[in-house]
Amino acid sequence: MIPAAFFSWLADRLNVFATVFLGIFVEAVPYLLLGTLASGLVEVFTDRDQIARWVSKRPAASSITGAMMGIIFPVCECGVVPLTRRLFKKGLPLSAGISFLLAAPVLNPIVLFSAASAFGWADMLFWRFFLSLIIAVTVGLVFSVEKDSSNVLKTVFDSHEHEHSYKDKSVTEKIRQALLITVDEFFDMGRYLVLGATLAAGLQTFVSQSTLLAIGSGPILSVLIMLLLAVLLSICSTVDSFVALGFVGTFSFGSILSFLVFGPMVDIKSVMMYAQVFKRRAVIYIIAIPFMMSLLAGLLFNYLGK
Amino acid sequence: MSHRMARSFQGLILLGLCIFFASKAINGQLTWYINARFIPLTLFGILFLAILAQTVFAEVRRSRAEDEDNEEHEHHHDHEHSPAGLWAMLIPLLIGVLIPPRPLDSSAFTSKGFNTNAPLVSAESSAQLFETESEERNILDWLKLFNYNDNVTQFSGQTASVIGFVYFDETLGENQFYVSRFVVSCCAADGFAIAMPVQWNDLSSLEQDAWVQVKGTIEAIVIDDRNVPLIVAESVQEVPAPERPYLFP
Numbered sequence: 001m002i003p004a005a006f007f008s009w010l011a012d013r014l015n016v017f018a019t020v021f022l023g024i025f026v027e028a029v030p031y032l033l034l035g036t037l038a039s040g041l042v043e044v045f046t047d048r049d050q051i052a053r054w055v056s057k058r059p060a061a062s063s064i065t066g067a068m069m070g071i072i073f074p075v076c077e078c079g080v081v082p083l084t085r086r087l088f089k090k091g092l093p094l095s096a097g098i099s100f101l102l103a104a105p106v107l108n109p110i111v112l113f114s115a116a117s118a119f120g121w122a123d124m125l126f127w128r129f130f131l132s133l134i135i136a137v138t139v140g141l142v143f144s145v146e147k148d149s150s151n152v153l154k155t156v157f158d159s160h161e162h163e164h165s166y167k168d169k170s171v172t173e174k175i176r177q178a179l180l181i182t183v184d185e186f187f188d189m190g191r192y193l194v195l196g197a198t199l200a201a202g203l204q205t206f207v208s209q210s211t212l213l214a215i216g217s218g219p220i221l222s223v224l225i226m227l228l229l230a231v232l233l234s235i236c237s238t239v240d241s242f243v244a245l246g247f248v249g250t251f252s253f254g255s256i257l258s259f260l261v262f263g264p265m266v267d268i269k270s271v272m273m274y275a276q277v278f279k280r281r282a283v284i285y286i287i288a289i290p291f292m293m294s295l296l297a298g299l300l301f302n303y304l305g306k
Numbered sequence: 307m308s309h310r311m312a313r314s315f316q317g318l319i320l321l322g323l324c325i326f327f328a329s330k331a332i333n334g335q336l337t338w339y340i341n342a343r344f345i346p347l348t349l350f351g352i353l354f355l356a357i358l359a360q361t362v363f364a365e366v367r368r369s370r371a372e373d374e375d376n377e378e379h380e381h382h383h384d385h386e387h388s389p390a391g392l393w394a395m396l397i398p399l400l401i402g403v404l405i406p407p408r409p410l411d412s413s414a415f416t417s418k419g420f421n422t423n424a425p426l427v428s429a430e431s432s433a434q435l436f437e438t439e440s441e442e443r444n445i446l447d448w449l450k451l452f453n454y455n456d457n458v459t460q461f462s463g464q465t466a467s468v469i470g471f472v473y474f475d476e477t478l479g480e481n482q483f484y485v486s487r488f489v490v491s492c493c494a495a496d497g498f499a500i501a502m503p504v505q506w507n508d509l510s511s512l513e514q515d516a517w518v519q520v521k522g523t524i525e526a527i528v529i530d531d532r533n534v535p536l537i538v539a540e541s542v543q544e545v546p547a548p549e550r551p552y553l554f555p
Contacts, residue, residue: 201495
């Protein structure tokens with residue numbers, strides 16, 4: 001006989017899981033739709049050479065341009081992955097694309113205003129945007145060494161293959177095509193959102209956050225805990241500042257900063273989506289370099305005062 | 307799965323998601339999952355999902371008509387459909403429909419924990435709380451006040467009237483319970499519980515997780531080296547669960 005207490009325990013766990021899962025899902029779907037719509041519009045309204053012409057081939061210039069592109073395409077981490085994949089297809093250099101992928105969720109007007117309303121126009125805001133830029137450009141530069149994009153990308157886009165021409169089509173026909181692409185990408189990326197939300201909700205249901213926070217004191221451990229939390233919580237970059245506010249007072253400036261810099265670049269759902277676009281070794285670099293740089297930044301702030 | 311079948315399936319899931327979100331918007335349960343200020347974004351999502359579903363269904367009709375016109379017509383399969391991707395998008399619908407909806411309550415405390423202090427705000431926003439009538443303050447307001455003021459005895463004797471759910475905790479004294487509320491900044495994933503201890507003689511009439519309105523006077527006490535507002539209750543009344551179960555900072 002299974003005791004009744006077990007069933008009530010199970011019902012309780014299931015309730016927490018379902019509520020947290022749907023919380024992430026309901027919150028993320030509109031952003032994912034916007035990102036995939038942007039991707040669909042880019043596909044039908046730009047042609048291959050156009051994007052390549054905008055972006056310099058020189059590594060440093062290309063990485064910086066990529067990192068700043070979030071200002072034109074205000075997407076967060078759910079939407080940025082399908083859009084980046086599309087831009088690669090349209091001939092965007094690898095380094096620019098990687099920098100865009102990492103920087104866009106933070107370096108865009110929507111996130112800027114959301115972070116400013118949480119922290120005010122203060123130090124935290126400046127350092128968050130500055131560090132995100134530095135890290136994104138650094139990772140972009142690392143990837144600029146790789147000349148053969150087939151070592152990095154899962155699908156290599158040949159310039160002659162699979163190039164539909166939308167040029168001669170009417171605007172309504174173009175929009176119809178863009179919407180169909182939006183649907184395909186929404187399903188393509190959506191399953192990784194579902195998988196990521198499932199994992200995040202599962203961890204929140206069974207792993208005690210209070211124990212995590214309780215051991216999170218000390219200059220090194222606090223940064224590590226906040227980095228771990230950034231990955232586990234998987235919150236959208238447009239709102240993570242409000243969540244980070246919850247840790248002010250309990251956690252040091254450095255550890256909260258590392259949370260705000262690392263979270264938008266790497267969390268459970270975005271890693272799931274990266275794995276769809278990039279080969280495994282590339283995904284490891286995309287996670288490891290920002291992790292080490294955010295950790296280093298957090299430690300520097302903790303030790304050099306702030 | 308044939309191209310057209312996959313398309314129809316996509317259309318059905320998009321429509322399903324659209325209806326699911328719309329039903330949550332209509333019955334007010336969206337605020338069980340997200341902060342109310344993101345509701346406009348969800349409404350946009352509902353509209354856009356409807357447009358996408360309509361586009362997909364139109365495409366299915368078009369492709370069928372094309373086939374009927376020309377039996378030998380060869381299809382260009384320009385998009386590979388992976389059935390796995392389609393099935394995965396059913397999961398949120400299944401979770402939403404099969405698991406009875408319930409906002410976060412004390413059962414989430416074991417993993418999410420709860421707080422008797424409110425680190426959630428910048429100091430400036432607590433300044434205006436001095437001007438609010440003491441009975442108008444919610445649990446979060448009280449905890450903010452106690453968090454950002456050194457002299458908390460100034461609040462002693464003020465009248466309080468707060469709504470929250472009941473939580474019994476062994477660490478509290480006799481005839482005491484917590485009145486608690488979840489605070490959600492973005493979505494339920496970041497929700498965390500805050501609580502105020504209540505002094506009340508008739509605990510036996512209360513049930514865990516029942517929604518109550520507590521009226522009484524504030525007394526400053528110390529729990530774990532922190533100043534915490536305790537309500538010495540004059541009345542504890544069961545109330546229906548509020549339409550918005552969480553507090554939005």
